[in-house]
Amino acid sequence: MNLFEDYKNVIKKAVENDPTKSNKIYGLSEPLLESNREYLKSLRNELPGRELSHEMRLFAKGMGVPETFDYQPLGSHPDFVHLKGTDLVEEHWIISGFIDVKKSTKLFNNFTKATVRLITESIIRASMFAVNLCGGYVHRIQGDGLMVYFGGKNIEKLKAVEDALKSFSMISYFVKNDLKDFFEDNGIQDIHTRAGLDLGHSKQVDWFYSGIGESGEVTTCSLHTSLAPKMQSNAKNSGIVVGHNVTTQLRKDKYFEQRSKEIHDYEDGRKYYQYNFDWERYLVDNNLAVQNDMGVLVLTINTLPDPNRNSLDLYPIASKSKPYFNYG
């Protein structure tokens, strides 16, 4: 099962049909660009929309997501939407997350603007699916990145932390395992995600309406919302960095490696630390991924054999073994 297959296929087709490479000598004519734009327009329809693919539905079912799954509207968190246009302030805990694709500007060197647009949209849509699947709310789309909230009034804090970690792990997986090699084969090196996540407890987060009249949004004021993008910028390639508050909720040291430098100094002797999150181990431990003979992760929630498996694909691995019996 490849959860992100449809997104990947659209990106592949867009790249394969991009006219830049084949027309380097004579340049791109307007009719050529127009024909490519038409092609991409129809290709865009192949991206999964609100109607999920079979694989996505199976995965959602396996995660216990109701069949009525749908995307949350962008912007105001539904539990705090009543603050819109008011002067009210509410304290409530929230997990803030930032994720984006690094080195994506390199795409413009190799492809037309229209191709880059479809690649970016595919990644964003796949990320939005992963966020919504795990109960998160996309607050804002920023180019090829997302600002996301996890948590709310009707969910336990630990569950929201787990959801946030699962969601960002799945997005990291998509870019690292499904896209990175493909881009490298097409001359674009080192495309990767970087992500930051932090939890602000209720006393640490104010929800309020920021802006004037209709020109504003319900948002949070919190040290921990502000630290999340800083953590993102500190993350290694394909890495997720989380704040100390996240680690104390999960209480599983094996996933977190403390970074030597703190992310925030309170200047009263206290320091707030950041941690590298081992998202690959987390996906395997939470039965969201399995590993092949080489240790490469494959995202799957299904514990049953794939009905479309073919013994010819198993042969290269199985034929390394020739068993013998010498017991009893």
Added chain:
Amino acid sequence: MGKKCLSTDIKNFLDKYFAFEIVESPKTGYLALEGKISVLDKSDKLWGHFKILILINEAEYPYTVPIVIEKTQIINRDWDFHISKEGECCLDIPHKLIKRKRRGIVFEEFYREVIYPFFANYHYKVSTGNYANGEYKHHAEGIFQFYNEEYKLSEVPLIINLLQTAITGIKYEPNKKCSLCGGRKYKKCCRNIVLSLKQYGKPQLYQDLSIFKERLKSK
């Protein structure tokens, strides 16, 4: 050397294969790893999972062959599936395992090249009715088969001569007629087989010798 080398190799393995962990060993002197093997084919299609226990001799490592026990009991405890009643998996003919042992194993490579393929091969057999690369017959018949396939040998008296030469270390004149089979020159004839047999070590060669002598007697 064994323990230090083992702990480095196991750390590398556990940093890469997340479904395994070190557990309390049921056997003194052995490090125990328990975990789940998920068999995926080259198209990343899932075939099934097995819970397994791997025991590694700490003192002998890397010159050892890990013991692999299938815990889920998915594989029928039937000798046609090359598994003991207790779930111990017969991974390969002893000769090939001895070769690996004498060379020294790197656990991660052993997992990838021997353990994982054994479980993939189980699924291949269930799916197609045969093992992907065939199988060795049980007990003594499997040893005959190995000599036949590996060295193209079928004449029992010649095999006995070769084994005796490998065990005793008798040296023959390399440029003279082969004393074992009558071929043109020993160095271009049976010497390579004798050298190859020596790699299996005397205990295995004595065992093979007795099997072949028994076969000769019964004929």
